Amino acid sequence: MPVNFNRTHRFSSEMGKANGAVQKEEERNTLMRKKDAPLFAWPWENLGNFKYLLCGPLIAKFIYSLVWKESWEDIWCLHILVLTGLRGLVHQLWSSYSNMLFLNRAKRVSQPGIDFEQIDKEWHWDNFLILQAILASFAYLSFPSLANLPTWEFKGVVYCLALHIGFSEPLYYLMHRLLHSSDLYPLYHWLHHDSKVPHPFTAGSAAFLEHLLLCVIVGIPTLGTAFLGHGSIIVIYTYILAFDFLRCLGYSNVEIMPNHLFKSIPVLKYLIYSPTYYGLHHMDKRTNFCLFMPLYDMLGKTINTGSWDLQAEISSRTNEKAPDFVFLAHVVDVMSAMHSPFVFRSFSSVPFSTKLFLIPLWPYTFLVMLAMWLKSKTFLFSFYILRGRVHQTWVVPRFGFQYFLPFAAEGINKRIEEAILMADRLGVKVISLAALNKNEGLNGGGTLFVNKHPDLKVRVVHGNTLTAAVILNDIPRDVDEVFLTGATSKLGRAIALYLARRRVRVLMLTQSTERFIKIQSEAPVDCQKFLVQVTKYQAAKHCKTWIIGKWATPREQSWAPSGTHFHQFVVPPVIEFRRDCTYGKLAAMKLPKDVEGLGSCEYTMGRGVVHACHAGGVVHALEGWTHHEVGAINVDQIDIVWEAALKHGLKPL
Numbered sequence: 001m002p003v004n005f006n007r008t009h010r011f012s013s014e015m016g017k018a019n020g021a022v023q024k025e026e027e028r029n030t031l032m033r034k035k036d037a038p039l040f041a042w043p044w045e046n047l048g049n050f051k052y053l054l055c056g057p058l059i060a061k062f063i064y065s066l067v068w069k070e071s072w073e074d075i076w077c078l079h080i081l082v083l084t085g086l087r088g089l090v091h092q093l094w095s096s097y098s099n100m101l102f103l104n105r106a107k108r109v110s111q112p113g114i115d116f117e118q119i120d121k122e123w124h125w126d127n128f129l130i131l132q133a134i135l136a137s138f139a140y141l142s143f144p145s146l147a148n149l150p151t152w153e154f155k156g157v158v159y160c161l162a163l164h165i166g167f168s169e170p171l172y173y174l175m176h177r178l179l180h181s182s183d184l185y186p187l188y189h190w191l192h193h194d195s196k197v198p199h200p201f202t203a204g205s206a207a208f209l210e211h212l213l214l215c216v217i218v219g220i221p222t223l224g225t226a227f228l229g230h231g232s233i234i235v236i237y238t239y240i241l242a243f244d245f246l247r248c249l250g251y252s253n254v255e256i257m258p259n260h261l262f263k264s265i266p267v268l269k270y271l272i273y274s275p276t277y278y279g280l281h282h283m284d285k286r287t288n289f290c291l292f293m294p295l296y297d298m299l300g301k302t303i304n305t306g307s308w309d310l311q312a313e314i315s316s317r318t319n320e321k322a323p324d325f326v327f328l329a330h331v332v333d334v335m336s337a338m339h340s341p342f343v344f345r346s347f348s349s350v351p352f353s354t355k356l357f358l359i360p361l362w363p364y365t366f367l368v369m370l371a372m373w374l375k376s377k378t379f380l381f382s383f384y385i386l387r388g389r390v391h392q393t394w395v396v397p398r399f400g401f402q403y404f405l406p407f408a409a410e411g412i413n414k415r416i417e418e419a420i421l422m423a424d425r426l427g428v429k430v431i432s433l434a435a436l437n438k439n440e441g442l443n444g445g446g447t448l449f450v451n452k453h454p455d456l457k458v459r460v461v462h463g464n465t466l467t468a469a470v471i472l473n474d475i476p477r478d479v480d481e482v483f484l485t486g487a488t489s490k491l492g493r494a495i496a497l498y499l500a501r502r503r504v505r506v507l508m509l510t511q512s513t514e515r516f517i518k519i520q521s522e523a524p525v526d527c528q529k530f531l532v533q534v535t536k537y538q539a540a541k542h543c544k545t546w547i548i549g550k551w552a553t554p555r556e557q558s559w560a561p562s563g564t565h566f567h568q569f570v571v572p573p574v575i576e577f578r579r580d581c582t583y584g585k586l587a588a589m590k591l592p593k594d595v596e597g598l599g600s601c602e603y604t605m606g607r608g609v610v611h612a613c614h615a616g617g618v619v620h621a622l623e624g625w626t627h628h629e630v631g632a633i634n635v636d637q638i639d640i641v642w643e644a645a646l647k648h649g650l651k652p653l
Contacts, residue, residue, distance in 0.1 A: 036187075037187035037188060037207070037209075038209075039207070039208050039209035039212065040187070040188060040191075040207045040208060040209065041207075041208060042124075042127050042131075042208045043208070044127075044130075045124075051124070051127070051130060052130070054130055054134065055081065055084070055130065055133060057137075058077040058080055058081055058133070058137060059077070059081065061074050061077050062074050062075070062077035062078050062081075065077075073147070074147075075147070076140045076146070076147045077137075079233065079236075080133050080136050080137060080140075081133070083236075083237060083240060083241075084129050084130075084132075084133045086237075086241060087129055087240065087241065087244050088126060088129060090241060090244045090245055090248060091125070091126070091200050091201065091203070091204070091244065091248055092344075094200035094245075094248035094249070094251075094252055095199065095200045095201060095342075095345055096342045096343065097252065097254070097342075098199055098200055098252045098253055098254055099340075099341040099342040099345060100342045101380045101381070101382070101383065102379035102380045102381075104254040104256075105320050105380055106317045106318055106319055106320045107254050107255045107256070107314055107315065107317055108253055108254055108255075108314075108320075109198070109253050109254070109255055109275050109276050109279035109314060110196075110197045110198060110253055110279055110282070110283075112196065112197055112385065112596060112597045113197070113382075113383055113384055113385070113596070113597025113598065113599055114197045114199055114345075114597065114599045115596065115597055115598055115599050116349055116598065116599055116607050116608075118194075118195050118196060118197065118199075118599070119345060119346060119349045119599050120349075121191075121194060121195060121205060122195060122199070122201045122202060122204070122205040123346060125201035125202075125203070125204035125205055126204060127204065127208075127211070128204050128206075128211040128214065129204075131208075131211055131212075131215065132211075132215055132218065135215050135219075139219075139223065145226075146223075146226055146231075149226060149231050149232055149233055149236070150232050150233070151232060151233050151234060152232050152233075152234045152235075153230050153231065153232035153235065155230045156225050156230040156231055156232045156235040157235060157238075159224070159225045159228055159230045160221045160222070160224075160225045160235050160239050161221075163220055163221040163224045163225060164220075164221040164239070165293070167220045167221075167224075168217045168218075168220050168221055168291065169290070169291050169292070169293050169295075169296055170296055171216070171217060171220070172214075172217050172290070172291040173289055173290055173291065173296040173297070173300060175213055175217075176289040176290075176291075177289050177300070177302070179210065180285060180286075180289070188206075188207040188209055188210060189206075189207070189210065191205065191206060191207050192205055192206040192207075192210070193282065193285065196282070197253060197597075198250075198251045198252070198253045198275075198278065198279055198282055199251060199252075199253060199345075200247075200248040200251050200252055201251075201345070202251050203247045203248060203250075203251045217291070218240065218243060221239055222235075222236050222239055222240065246272075246292050249275060250273055250274075250275055250277070250278035250292070251275075251278065252275050253275060253279060254275055255274060255275050255276050255311060255314040255315045256275065256315075257272075257274040257275070257276075257311070257315060258315060259311060259312040259315040259316060262308065262311075262312075269294060269308060270293065270294050270295040270298055271293055271294075271295065272292060272293065272294075273288075273290060273292055273293070273294055274307075274311050276307065276310050276311040276314055276315075277294060277304075277307050277311065280304045280306070280307055280310065281304075284304060286302070287302050287303060287304035288302065288303065288304050288307065289302055294307075321390060322390075322426040322427045322428060323383065323389075323390040323391060323392040323426070323428055324389040324390055324391065324428065324429050324430070324621055325389065325390075325391045325392070325428065325429060325430050325431075325432070325617060325618060325621040326391075326392050326393070326394055326419075326423050326428050326430070326431045326432070326617075327391070327392070327393045327394070327431075327432050327434065327610075327614045327617055328378070328394050328395075328396060328416065328419055328420075328431055328432065328433050328434060328437055329381065329393055329394065329395050329396070329434040329437075329602075330395065330396045330398055330399075330400070330403070330434055330435075330436055330437055331369075331395065331397070331398065331399045331400065332399070332400045332571070332572060332603060333399060333400055333401070333572070334362060334365050334366055334369060334399065335354050335358055335362065335365075336352050336603060337365050337368070337369065337399070338358050338361060338365055339352040339601075339603070340381070340600075341382060341599065341600050345599075348599075348600040348601065349599055349600060349601060349607070350601060350607075351601050351603075351604050351605060351606055351607075352601065352603050352604050353604070369399055372397040372398075373397075373398070373402070376397040377397070377415070377418070378394050378395065378396050378397065378415055378418060378419040378422070379394065379395055379397065380392055380393075380394055381393045381394060381395045382599075382600050383597065384591075384595050384596060384597045384598040385595070385596040385597050386591070386592065386594065386595050386596070386618070386622075387594060387622075389621070391618065391621075393602075393614075394419055396412065396415045396416060396419065396437060397415070398412050398415065400436060400571070400572070403436040403439060403442065409442055412437075412442065413442060413443050413448065416433070416437055416443065416449065417449055417452070419431070420449050420453070420456070420458065420460060421453070423458045424453075424456050424457055424458040427457075428458050429458065429459065429621050429624075430458065430459045430461055430617050430620045430621040431458050431459070431460055431461070431617070432461045432462070432463045432613060432614060432616060432617025432618075432620070433446055433460070433461070433462050433463070433613070434611070434613060434614070435571040435611070435613065436571065438462040438463075438464070438613070438630075440489060440490060444630070444631060445462050445464070445490055445630050445631045445632070446460050446461075446462050446628070446629075446630035446631070447630045447631040449630075450628050450630050456628075459620060459625065459626065459627070459628055459629070460628045460629070460630055461616060461617045461620045461628070461629040461630075462490075462613060462616075462629055462630055463611075463612060463613030463614065463615070463616025463617050463620075463629070464490055464491055464494070464613060464616070464629075464633050465494075465616060465629060465633050465634065465637050465638055465641045466589070466612050466613070466615055466616030466619060466641045466642065466645055467491060467569060467587045467611075467612035467613050467616065468491055468494045468495055468498065468633055468638050469612075469638045469639070469641055469642035469645070470587040470588070470589060470612045470642075470652060471491075471495060471547065471567055471569060471587050472495060472498055472499070472638065473642060473652060474567060474584065474587075474652070475499075475545065475547075475567065479504060479545050480503075480504055480505060481504065481505040481506075481507070481543050481545065482499060482504060482505075482506055482507065482543065482545040482546070482547055483507045483509070483534075483539070483540035483543040483545065483546045483547070483560075484496055484506055484507065484508050484509065484546075484547045484549065485509045485546075485547070485548050485549050485550040485552065486509075486548070486549020486550035486569070486570065487506075487508035487509055487510045487516070487519075487549065488508075488510050488512060488515040488516070488519065489549055489550075490631075490632060490633055491549055491569050491633070492508070492547075492549045493519050493522075493632070493633070494632075494633035494635050494638065495547060495549075496508055496519060496531055497519065497522055497523050497635045498635055498638055499530070500523045500524075500527040500528070500530040500531050501523070501524065501527055501635075503527070503530060504530060505530050505532060506530060506531050506532065507532050507534045507539055507540055507543060508531060508532065508533055508534065509534055509535070509536075509537070509539075509540075509550075510533060510535070511535055513533065516531075516533040519531065537552075537556045537559040538559055540559060540560065541559050541560070541561060542561060543560075543561070543564075544560075544561055544563055544564045544565065545564070545565060545567070546560055546564055546565070546566045546567065547567045547568070547569075548566055548567065548568040548569070548570050548574055549568070549569050549570055550570060551570050551572075551574060552570075552574050554575060554577040557574070557577050557578055557581075558577075558578075560578065560581060562580040562581070563580065563581065564578070564581045564582075565581065565582045565583075565584065566581060566582070566583045566584060567584045568583070568584055568585075568586065569586065569587055571586070573585070573586055573604070585604070585605075585653065586604070586605075586611060586612075587611065587612035588605050588609050588610060588611050588612055588615070588653055589609070589610065589612055589615040589645060589650045589651060589652060589653070590606075590608050590609050590650065590651045590652075590653065591608050591609070591610060591615070591618070591650060592648060592649030592650060593649065594649070595608065602614065606653075609653065615645060615650055616629070616641065616645075618648075618650070619641060619644050619645045619648060619650065622644075622648045623644050623648075
């Protein structure tokens with residue numbers, strides 16, 4: 001419920017205010033001493049993704065032993081590589097879950113979203129995996145007996161657990177408190193807390209020195225058990241993977257621990273932490289320092305007394321604060337479906353393009369598409385905050401090609417209608433429809449839903465007015481002739497009528513004389529002569545300004561003269577076939593600078609850039625307009641919407 005959100009928000013705000021002066025002082029120190037401390041930077045910081053080659057010697061040594069020496073004596077190399085891969089998978093799976101807002105949005109501990117700045121800071125979160133793989137290799141080379149550990153040793157579990165509780169936990173607690181001291185925090189630990197919203201990858205975002213110390217924490221139970229004569233391969237795998245699992249759980253920012261469990265077994269409060277418990281450490285840096293066991297915070301008198309009340313509240317929450325604005329999107333194709341924060345967070349933070357690493361995942365994504373087609377509902381994809389208002393993107397679980405299947409139309413409209421009605425129940429102010437969700441042949445640009453539900457409080461917006469404005473303002477003022485395809489569509493009609501009023505000659509490609517005459521009759525009498533019907537692409541062979549509203553093949557593009565610029569409003573965009581021509585992107589605008597928590601790119605758009613129909617809905621919400629924007633575009637509103645967008649800080653590309 002919104003009340004729960006507000007209570008949590010107030011709680012967090014009070015914590016932040018209580019430490020405001022300390023944090024400001026820390027920030028000043030940080031600015032002065034950033035990255036200058038010894039062992040702050042990673043040795044391979046400048047290698048980028050080539051850092052993974054550091055694992056090459058392990059691969060080479062194992063292959064050499066197996067192929068040339070025909071021996072399994074270096075099997076430990078394979079174990080290190082496999083364990084490193086499994087650890088990466090644990091973090092990736094937790095990242096995916098953390099970003100599945102459709103599953104966990106109500107139980108998020110920290111409400112803000114993760115922005116591009118934090119994602120970039122955590123880009124190389126897996127540095128510590130490489131570090132620990134290298135140090136593990138040195139350990140095996142230094143102590144050959146480690147390569148001969150048995151597969152399983154029961155006593156090893158007891159020893160490993162005892163070493164963790166008796167040594168690793170208190171040592172980490174002391175180390176963590178020391179890193180928060182006024183001497184070390186500005187030198188090292190500020191980097192970790194520079195990530196404002198906890199995320200599984202935040203666990204790996206820290207200075208090199210911190211991860212060297214963490215290697216000691218991990219090494220005590222694993223190596224200690226082995227040196228005591230009770231080590232085993234399964235114990236090492238289990239401990240390290242459980243260690244990563246619990247770290248990711250705490251950083252997940254999603255409260256998954258049921259409060260009734262802590263009520264039934266009160267002692268558990270001190271034996272295992274929760275995401276809320278750790279989240280409060282990022283809100284109040286003076287408390288909750290433990291690794292996994294709050295027992296040591298209790299003994300050190302650093303436990304946050306509000307931890308369990310807040311945990312109980314969040315774990316029982318079933319709803320979140322309703323958004324003010326919703327952009328109702330759809331999937332374009334199978335490849336772009338993987339451009340999602342819950343698939344690969346870093347990949348979704350850059351404009352979509354087809355990458356080689358996506359190809360092996362294509363069959364699995366195709367199966368997911370079939371499952372979504374059979375049974376799925378519209379789901380929450382992402383969100384950001386603009387001037388205190390929550391803006392969300394919901395996705396209709398349908399792919400682009402499905403919109404062109406006649407038998408699928410009814411089902412798609414049903415999904416769109418359900419989303420609109422849900423937005424209405426939640427109190428959403430404006431819902432904006434993405435490209436194919438407002439297709440004229442599908443639902444008349446949204447008129448179907450408005451006519452069927454005349455009492456809707458939510459405003460349904462197709463955003464095409466701003467889309468038209470973006471395209472029109474991208475055309476140079478000195479252009480006196482354009483070639484327009486998709487000329488009888490909503491956008492084509494509006495663009496043609498607007499340009500005719502500007503005394504620009506518009507070559508309208510259409511086979512329907514009836515539709516052309518109808519559009520021409522809407523123009524002022526003295527402007528009708530500027531609208532000209534053409535039926536072939538050859539008619540534009542001397543025109544250097546093309547506006548593409550219908551997909552054009554390379555053969556059709558070949559009729560454009562050299563130097564032509566292709567403006568376009570067709571989804572997907574046309575293939576950039578001509579080397580001697582230039583191609584515009586889909587109509588889009590950059591969101592205002594004060595947008596918060598935005599961390600994913602919208603399809604092929606750059607960071608902070610959204611499709612014009614999305615931006616049109618944002619403007620509608622910011623202006624507080626009370627009318628629906630569906631059906632035909634009101635040409636008289638194009639300049640009004642454009643000026644409103646600029647007034648609110650949206651910018652053309």
